[in-house]
Amino acid sequence: MKMKMYWAAGLIAAALAAACGSEPPPAPRAAPGALESAAVEMREVELSYSAEAVIEAVRQSTVAAQIAGRIVELRFDVGDYVKKGEVIVRIDERAAAQAQAASEAQAGEAQAALANARATYERSKQLLAQKFISASALDKAEADYKAAQARVAALLAGAGQAATERAFATVAAPYSGVVSARHVELGEMATPGKPLMTGFDPATLRVVATVPQAEVAAIQALGKARVEVPSTGRWIEVARLVIVPAADPRTHTTRVRLELPGDVRGVYPGVYARAHFVTGRAPRLLVPRQAILRRSEVTAVYVVGERGVQLRQVRLGTAGDERALEVLAGVKPGERVALDPVKAGLAAAGPGAGL
Numbered sequence: 001m002k003m004k005m006y007w008a009a010g011l012i013a014a015a016l017a018a019a020c021g022s023e024p025p026p027a028p029r030a031a032p033g034a035l036e037s038a039a040v041e042m043r044e045v046e047l048s049y050s051a052e053a054v055i056e057a058v059r060q061s062t063v064a065a066q067i068a069g070r071i072v073e074l075r076f077d078v079g080d081y082v083k084k085g086e087v088i089v090r091i092d093e094r095a096a097a098q099a100q101a102a103s104e105a106q107a108g109e110a111q112a113a114l115a116n117a118r119a120t121y122e123r124s125k126q127l128l129a130q131k132f133i134s135a136s137a138l139d140k141a142e143a144d145y146k147a148a149q150a151r152v153a154a155l156l157a158g159a160g161q162a163a164t165e166r167a168f169a170t171v172a173a174p175y176s177g178v179v180s181a182r183h184v185e186l187g188e189m190a191t192p193g194k195p196l197m198t199g200f201d202p203a204t205l206r207v208v209a210t211v212p213q214a215e216v217a218a219i220q221a222l223g224k225a226r227v228e229v230p231s232t233g234r235w236i237e238v239a240r241l242v243i244v245p246a247a248d249p250r251t252h253t254t255r256v257r258l259e260l261p262g263d264v265r266g267v268y269p270g271v272y273a274r275a276h277f278v279t280g281r282a283p284r285l286l287v288p289r290q291a292i293l294r295r296s297e298v299t300a301v302y303v304v305g306e307r308g309v310q311l312r313q314v315r316l317g318t319a320g321d322e323r324a325l326e327v328l329a330g331v332k333p334g335e336r337v338a339l340d341p342v343k344a345g346l347a348a349a350g351p352g353a354g355l
Contacts, residue, residue, distance in 0.1 A: 034347075035302075035304055035309065035338045035339075035340065035343060035344055035347060036338070036339045036340060037304045037336040037337060037338050037339060038288045038291065038336065038337060038339055039334060039335070039336050039337075040285065040286070040287050040327065040331045040332065040333055040334065040335050040336070040337060041285075041286055041324075041333060041334075042283055042284070042285050042286070042333045043283065043284070043286060044281055044282065044283050044284075045281065045282070045283075045284050045286065045319050045320060045321060045324075045326070046278045046280070046281050046319075046321070047278070047279050047280040047281060047282055047319055048225075048226075048276040048277055048278050048279060048318070048319070049211070049215050049218070049219065049276075049277045049279055050274055050275065050276050050277075050318065051209040051210065051211050051256075051274070051275050051277070052209065052210075052272070052273075052274060052275075053207045053208060053209035053210075053227070053258070053272075053273045053274060053275040054207070054208055054270065054271070054272060054273060055205055055206070055207050055229075055260075055267055055268065055269055055270065055271045055273055056205070056206060056207075056208055056269050056270075057200035057201060057202075057204065057205055057206075057268075057269045058201070058204035058205065058206055058259075059175060059177070059200060059201040059204050060180075060198070060199070060200035060201075060269060061174065061198070061199065061200075062181075062183075062195045062196075062197070062198040063088070063089075063171055063173075063174070063195070063196050063197050063198075063199070064192075064193050064194055064195050064196060065089075065091060065168075065171070065190035065191060065192060065193070065194045065196055066165075066168040066192055067091060067096060067165055067168045067169060067190070067192060068095075068189070068190060068191050068192060069091040069092040069093065069095065069096070069169060069189075069190055070091070070092045070187060070188070070189055070190070071089060071090070071091055071092075071184055071185075071186055071187060071188050071189075071190050071196075072090050072091065072092050072186075073087075073089065073090035073186070074088075074089055074182070074184070074185075074186050075087055075088055075089070075090075076088050076179050076182075076197070077179065077182055078179050078180065078181060078182055079178065079179065080178070080179050081176075081177070081178055082173040082176065082177060082178070082179060082199065083173065083176050084173055084174070084175050084176045085172050085173060086172060086173050087170055087171065087172050088171055088172065088173055088179075088196075088197055089171040089184075089196050089197065090169065090170055090171070091168075091169040091170075091171070091190050092169070093166055093169035093170075096162070096165050096166035096168070096169055097166055099162045099165070099166075100159065100162035100163050100165075100166050102162075103155065103158045103159035103161075103162040104159045104162075106155045106158070106159075107152065107155040107156050107158070107159045109155075110148065110151045110152040110155045111152050113148050113151070113152075114145075114148040114149060114151070114152045116148075117141075117144045117145040117147075117148035117149075118145055118148075120141050120144065120145070121138075121141045121142055121144070121145040123141075124137060124138045124141035124142075125138060171196060173199070175201055176201065176203075177199040177200050177201040177202065178199060178200060178201075178202055178268075179197055179198070179199045180198050180199055180200055180268070180269070181197065181198040182196075182197050182198075183195040183196055183197065183198070184196055184197075200268075200269055202264075202265070202268070203262040203263075204262070205259075205260045205264060205267065205268075205269070206257050206258060206259045206260060207227050207238075207257070207258040207260065207273050207275055208255060208256070208257055208258075209255070209256050209258065209275035210248075210251075210253045210254070210255055210256075211253060211254055211256055211277070212252065212253055212254075213247055213252050213253065213254055215277070215279075216243060216254050218277075218279045218280075219241075219243070219256065219277040219279070220243055221279075222277075222278050222279065222280075223241050224238070224241070224277075224278040225238045225241055225258055225275055225276060225277045225278060226238060226275075226276045226278075227258060227260065227273050227274070227275055227276070228273060228274040228275075228276060228322075229267055229271060229272075229273050230272065230273075230274065231271060231272065232266055232267070234266070234267075235321075235322035236260055236261070236264055236267075237261070238258040238259065238260065239259045239260060239261050239262075240258075240259040241256065241257070241258055241259075242256070242257040242258075242259070243255075243256050243257075244256065244257065256275070256277075258275055282319070284317065284319045284320070284326045285326065285327050285328075285331075285333060286320060286324035286325065286326060286327065287301060287314070287324060287325060287327045287331060287337060288323065288324050288337065288339060289320075289322075289323060289324060289325050290339050290340075291337040291338060291339050291341065292314075292316070292325065292341075293311075293341040293345075298313060299313065299314055299315070299316060300312055300313045300314060300330075301314055301330070301331065301337040301338070301341070302337060302338040302341055302344035302345065302348060303331065303335055303336070303337055303338075304336045304337065304338050304344070305335070305336070308347075308348065309338065309344050309347045309348040310348065311345070311348060312330050312331065313330055314327050314328075314329065314330030314331060315327070315328045315329040315330060316328065
């Protein structure tokens with residue numbers, strides 16, 4: 001009976017201890033083998049000189065009004081793609097149409113006067129042959145005929161000018177592209193020279209970088225480069241490289257233009273980029289870019305080994321490509337690094353790391 005009482009007391013004590021918040025047994029750490037990793041390798045890569053750059057459009061223009069009038073139609077807005085020849089803005093053409101009608105009427109009147117002057121001149125020649133009029137009368141008829149011809153030519157030119165001005169009321173896209181800015185609103189008054197819309201051709205983009213004059217010879221020797229767009233994480237092969245034959249005497253730098261392929265999408269003028277100019281090839285120790293962990297001024301990787309996952313500070317170089325970056329110190333060839341630093345950090349910290 002006493003033994004049963006002791007056993008019951010032990011169960012009650014155990015239950016009380018559990019109720020008082022005793023911690024559960026720690027969860028096992030993630031096995032290093034469960035982490036996705038890659039080996040640090042020594043391989044030949046292209047050596048490059050990197051320079052800050054900006055993307056700009058080769059063809060970018062602002063379409064302006066050529067006549068005065070109220071804006072009656074806006075067919076496109078910012079971000080829309082416009083094909084060459086499509087109407088983008090319409091301006092009220094009633095005043096221009098009336099001016100054209102008046103010019104055409106004046107031209108018609110002058111043509112009638114020309115027909116009469118021609119007939120008078122022909123009759124005068126016949127009358128002179130019959131000795132009914134003097135030579136001076138024929139000269140006057142001929143002068144009137146030529147003056148009528150000149151007047152018709154002038155009025156026809158004026159009618160053509162009026163028709164051209166009327167055509168200016170319909171503003172069409174000069175080339176296919178994307179609208180990047182709209183400067184007017186529906187109903188506003190347009191005047192000659194007032195900007196209407198700005199657009200650029202996304203198929204003709206280039207990157208402009210400024211490099212020191214000392215690097216120009218090496219860049220020109222190979223003529224190869226790649227462009228990195230940090231905002232999108234993209235690397236783009238350059239179609240053509242042009243070194244501007246001029247230098248800034250104050251900064252001793254030269255501008256370099258890197259033309260992008262026509263099928264590049266997702267970038268637009270003004271975007272920050274880095275230009276990587278190839279200057280040679282050499283073997284370098286490389287670590288995957290996605291394995292690099294940056295925290296303030298510390299750059300490190302998580303090394304996966306037999307002892308588990310360890311955080312190790314590294315010093316990076318400048319060589320590399322879109323997949324890997326040169327490492328100068330901190331790891332050795334053949335060591336494996338975790339490709340997901342966040343997951344590796346939880347595995348290295350153990351239980352409670354995510355709290």
